[in-house]
Amino acid sequence: MRLLLVLSFFLFFACQRTQIIDDLNDASFELLTQDSVSVTFPDDYKGKYVVMGFVYTNCPDICPLITQNMIKIKEKLGSPDDVHFLGFSFDPDRDTPSKLAEYKSAFRLDDNFDFITGDTTTVSALMDSLRVRTQVSFTTTTEVGEELYFLNHSDKIMVMDPKSRVIIEYGGSQPMVPNLIVEDFQKIRQ
Amino acid sequence: MTHSILCSVLLFIALTFACSSEQKTPENNTVNIENVSLEITNGWARPAQAGMMTAAYFTIRNNEPFADTLLSVSYAYAEDTQIHESFEVEGGMMGMRPVGLVPVAPQSKVELKPGGIHVMIMRPEINLTEGDSIDLEVAFSSEIRLIRVPVKATN
Numbered sequence: 098m099r100l101l102l103v104l105s106f107f108l109f110f111a112c113q114r115t116q117i118i119d120d121l122n123d124a125s126f127e128l129l130t131q132d133s134v135s136v137t138f139p140d141d142y143k144g145k146y147v148v149m150g151f152v153y154t155n156c157p158d159i160c161p162l163i164t165q166n167m168i169k170i171k172e173k174l175g176s177p178d179d180v181h182f183l184g185f186s187f188d189p190d191r192d193t194p195s196k197l198a199e200y201k202s203a204f205r206l207d208d209n210f211d212f213i214t215g216d217t218t219t220v221s222a223l224m225d226s227l228r229v230r231t232q233v234s235f236t237t238t239t240e241v242g243e244e245l246y247f248l249n250h251s252d253k254i255m256v257m258d259p260k261s262r263v264i265i266e267y268g269g270s271q272p273m274v275p276n277l278i279v280e281d282f283q284k285i286r287q
Numbered sequence: 288m289t290h291s292i293l294c295s296v297l298l299f300i301a302l303t304f305a306c307s308s309e310q311k312t313p314e315n316n317t318v319n320i321e322n323v324s325l326e327i328t329n330g331w332a333r334p335a336q337a338g339m340m341t342a343a344y345f346t347i348r349n350n351e352p353f354a355d356t357l358l359s360v361s362y363a364y365a366e367d368t369q370i371h372e373s374f375e376v377e378g379g380m381m382g383m384r385p386v387g388l389v390p391v392a393p394q395s396k397v398e399l400k401p402g403g404i405h406v407m408i409m410r411p412e413i414n415l416t417e418g419d420s421i422d423l424e425v426a427f428s429s430e431i432r433l434i435r436v437p438v439k440a441t442n
Binding site: 154155156157158159161162165168199200202203204205230232234235237239240241243245247248249250251252253268270 | 333334335336338339340341342366367369371373376378379380381382383384385401402405407408409410417440441
């Protein structure tokens with residue numbers, strides 16, 4: 098009986114560590130990086146952990162917080178080779194690869210951190226798969242007469258394991274998130 | 288007599304150095320004309336490439352016994368500058384909305400900070416690079432203030 102209890106205890110914690118939120122193993126999305134390089138998501142990242150945040154570049158406050166949190170996670174993990182960082186833009190009409198390249202440049206990021214997007218249909222399909230939502234919040238006209246729209250959007254950073262399974266998910270802009278993800282990461286990789 | 292003259296000279300030199308060092312080290316790098324009634328501190332702006340969107344932040348302290356209002360903020364080298372607020376939308380979403388006026392109650396402070404009220408700088412004409420600083424014109428109902436804030440990735 099005692100042995101059964103101990104076994105249950107270990108099984109419980111083993112299951113906790115490998116909780117699968119979404120399984121993208123059978124999914125396939127054709128996307129482009131900020132350098133206009135075609136990638137198949139998630140196939141091209143199999144064998145690596147992927148830390149992924151959801152952003153759009155016309156967002157001046159929350160999305161830079163999400164990006165900055167991803168940078169903190171990268172730094173706290175020590176930029177390991179088996180972890181790739183992706184910023185996924187859910188605003189494909191405006192966030193062309195060249196715009197994403199400018200955004201990446203502003204944050205001074207290296208080759209291990211890419212921004213990706215795709216055509217509208219593919220981006221919508223990927224957002225549905227990962228339960229990422231957006232809606233137009235308001236539009237404004239600038240002093241030079243240009244109309245701009247802004248989005249309400251899911252606030253999320255997720256971690257995908259080397260088998261393309263989403264195993265960690267947190268509110269992306271929250272200040273405590275880098276520490277939480279790094280702690281979870283260390284438990285998973287033990 | 289000689290002793291008292293010497294003391295006066297030393298006191299003058301000490302006071303001169305004390306005053307000059309205070310002027311050279313504005314709080315948290317925000318260059319702000321000394322004004323005890325309305326203080327702007329802790330200012331900074333996020334880096335951005337020309338043509339992108341970015342944000343600036345600072346703290347306002349109103350030491351007066353009467354209310355003031357932040358009316359607008361402008362940056363000369365941008366397409367537009369507006370005051371916005373990030374807020375939590377239901378269902379785990381975050382959103383942003385324009386803020387018309389920002390009241391600053393008597394003897395209180397208002398923080399413009401990431402995830403809250405912020406100055407949205409729309410499409411600057413020049414790159415805002417970490418280590419640079421930018422000048423913002425901050426308009427209150429009582430006065431217009433010019434501040435210089437550093438560009439940095441985080442505060």
